[in-house]
Each structure stands twice: as structure tokens, then as C-alpha cells.
Amino acid sequence: MKYAPPTMAMIEKIDKESSGAYVIERIDDRTCLVKENKADELKARVKTLMDKAMGVEDEEVADLDSDLD
């Protein structure tokens, strides 16, 4: 997996909380080797954590259009 350095902190946090269920080896601060069947799950957990940290709400109101709507 490749990502920006801040994401690494989140991945490490999730992995630590899950007793090392995801990461096989950390290569550098942008790359790590994860279990193949856990990659999608890890991505989803990072996304949830990041949205929570940034205060993004899942359901956003769709842009209304003065002509179409």
C-alpha cells in the first residue's frame, strides 16, 4: 500500500488496536505490506477514521439546481 505520511499514523493506530491484524511489514513512512485479504477492510477503516477526524458527515445534501430542480 502507498499513501501520504499522515495516513501511516492512522494505519499504525488501527493495526495496533487490532493486535496486528493488518500490517505484515512497515517499509517506510509511505509504504507498507499488508495482508492481501485485509487491504479493502483497512482502507475502509482509515476512511472512517479520517472522516471522523476531519468532521466530514457521511450524508451531504446534494447540490440543488435552480433550473433542474
Added chain:
Amino acid sequence: MTDSLQSWDYLEGLQGVELQKLYKSPPSALAIFRKLLSGLSKHFVMSMLYCPRPTPLTEFELMVKASRAKDRQMALDQLRRYHIVRETTLKSGKALSLVPDFARSLRRVLGGGGSGYTFGQVFSPPASQAVSVDDLDDYARQQWEGILGYMVGSSNLAELQQPGEELAPPSSSVIELLKAGSLVTVQGTVSRGQIPTITKDGFAFVLKDVSTQIWALLFLYVDNCDAFDMEKIEVLSFIFFVASLELGLAYSISTLTTKEKQMLQDLLGLGIIYQPDSNATFFYPTRLATTLTSSSTSAITTASQTLGSSLQPNSDLSAAHNTSPHQTPGSGFIIIETNFRLYAYTSSSLQIALLSLFIALRSRHPNMVTGKMTKQSVQRAIQVGITAEQIISYLSTHAHPQMKRYAAAELARNQARQIAINASSAGPNAEGATNAMLHLKVIPDTIMDQISLWQMERDRITSNAGFLLKDFTTNSEYQDVCRYADETGVLIWSDDKRRVFFVTRVEGVQSFIKERRVREQARMAF
């Protein structure tokens, strides 16, 4: 996104023994030769086909320019991967020869001989049951649209559908196949009604061309053949047999085995085969079958256009908005404005359902639907696996001729402006700037950038499935192996400082490491 749809690479996963069994069938050997091998690999095969003795590796080096050594290596690796060649050691060095079953089958295809029914027994049906090629195309299209419509959930767009537009649902065996391939998930019960939901892989599937789609489903069928008490190789051989038949001709089922007759019924549901009724003693291959193993781009394009034509907008209706005399029906129907409003001149339920995957549809008119691309609608699609590139590619491919004309005029204006600038200040930088502006951009930059930004916002991590190689004893070993991985196209990422790299396939690299170590040991001993 990792593309988990089965493709021809599926055959790489078969064991050598299984492939040898497959090569016993001439249609299978022909299909693999035509569809799978690169031009250079084909050339190597033909050079060995009628050669009684193994060909020394040095001869392959002479066949290809030194500057194209990488291509030669890739072609030979491909032949090894599919167990088409085997290596022997001669006094003069290593040599390659074709495996006997493959060579025998390919020679039989080229020169004739063997069983009279290798490529089926042509049947003359009674005039009342004869079917034209147009009818076969209609049948195949209906079957295929039914499958795609079921996947994208066209039935869930009832409020946007008009009477008589409902697509015929696929057979239960096809639905089981879609579920087995994780292309859809189905909720509910048979008695109370089932609602299909398209998955990430399903999204990728519906946006592929017809040929890729049909093969993905066929490889799924092969993968699940155990459930029908059949062997993979039997199924693959039969598919390649069907693919070798001629469009418009009827074939007798009397030469087929019981299992093959059973497979024939399964292929009916996919629209690959047509039978007037279940008791008929003959069948017709449709265009979906006859282009399965075609290596001709024009044949595949014709099939996609013929069978995919109703995936395009209603030609009669779109013609009303077609101002170009050279415009072919169904060549484009989407207009998207820089304010993210979208107008699609189509009445196809399937197209509308596809658009609804990433567009918030607002209204439907007799020949058009309107909608708006929003952050929510795009991110909803991205969440289930569709990529920004796929959305942009779909919009560009189906852009209305008006958008294409506007883009062409804009390009011409930019070119004229650049020529004028170059004339006044000629220089290398001006040339570079000209090239950067010479791309035809059908979709406005604002739209393309925003879709990509919406994706980047969600997709902060990239992942690749593969193997990490590390702990190389020397730097030269690392450099050699890494270079080999790069030349054979399997290298994804490397870190020279740490002497680690990541590859998508490891078999070739492992062999290279072993051979290299043997060479090094021999050199040291010497």
C-alpha cells in the same frame, strides 16, 4: 483499483498438466495461439512448428534485434508461462521446442486431418426453423442486455422507465453465476422478490466492452464447473470449440457428448448459443460466440457495435438532435456542461440505469434524461469501486457530437493561436507549449478535474496485490533481479536504498534468481 475480473490471464493459473490436456483439442490450441500470444510469440511458435529438432536459444537472439531484447524475453516468457514450449539442453547450450500436443493440434488446424467433426458438423435445418444472422444478433443482444440490465438494477428505476421498456431478466443459472463472481449481491427471497445490488467488481464489469464481459462470465462459468460435475478443461475445450464455429451456420448436436449438451444449455442463457426450442437437434452460434477468440480488432469492434447498439441511445430519437450529416446513429448522446448539468439523449433503460450510478437524475422526457453530477453522486460511485477514469472515459466515449464539434473548434482555435505565438517567438519552449495544447478535450477541464479531486478526496491509499522481495545478499544481485522484473513488466515499486522491490508475479523472477545463483556459483568455482 484492483481489477479482479477474470481475463485471459486466468489460463496462466492452470497447471501444466491441465494445459497439456487442453492443447489436445485443436480449437483450443488455435484459440490460445490467436487470442493470447503476442505477435513475436506467434512468430517463434511458427518458426518451431515444423522444425523436427529443438531450436537453440541463440537462434531466437538472431531473430530479434539486440535493441528489442526485452520484447524477445517477454515473448519467450509468455510461451513458458503457458507451457507451450519446453526447454532441453543440447551440447551447444539450451534449446526450446513446442510441446507435442500443442504442435500436433496446431498442425492439424493448419493442415487438416484428424476427426471430421473437430470444428462441428454443419446441419441443414428445415426452412421453417432457419434463422438469419440479424435474428441471431437480436437474440444475443436481448439476452446480453437482460444480464446487464439486471446488474445495474434497471428494475429499480421504475419511476424513470416507460411502459414496455423493461428488460427480460436473465435465467436463474446466469444469476447464480453473477452472484458466484461477486458481480452482484442479491437481497430478499424468491417468493417475496429479490433485489440485486451491483458490487465494485460489477461496476467495472458493466463498463467493459462486450468481449471482455463475455469472457469474464465464461471464466466464472469455468471456475464454478465443479458444481455441475464437470472438469475445467472439458468446459474450456467446449467454449473454444463453440468459438471456432461460423456465424450463420447451424450445427448438429448429435456429435456432442452428454456433458457438452448440458453445457450448451448453460451457454443458451448467456446468448452465446441459439436453439429454436429445447428439443431441436441443432444449434446456432451467435456473434457473441464467433468473436470470442477472434484476434481481429475489426471483428471485435463489429460485434461490440452490433450487439452493443441498443446500449447506445435510441437512434431514431437521437437523430432528431443530430445536426451532422456524417453522424452515425448512437455515436454519442451525452452533453455535460461546466455547471455539472447533464443532458442525455437516450431512451435506453440500460443507459439510464448506468448513468444513475454516478449522476443524480432529475427528470425524464420522451427522448432525454436530465441530471446533475454532484460530489455525493460521484463519491457514491467511487465508494463501490468505480474510478474517476472510468467515469471520464464513459462520458468522453458517449459525448454528444455537439460536444465533440465544440472541442474540435476549440482545439483549432488554440492551434491557430499557438502558431501565431510561435511565429512571433520561435523557440523550444514554444514548441512544448504547442504540444500540450494539442489534445482534443471533449469533456470540460472543470468536470474532469473535479471528478478526479472527488476521487482523491476519498481514495488516499493505493494498493497492489503481489509479492515483496528483499534480503538480497549483494547490491549487484538486487540490481540484476530488479532490472529483470522491470523488463518483464512485473515491477510495481522498488527502493534501491533498502534493496527491496514489489512485483505482481513472482514465478519468472524466482526462476531468474535461481538461474543467476547457479551461474554465479559456476563462475566462482571456475
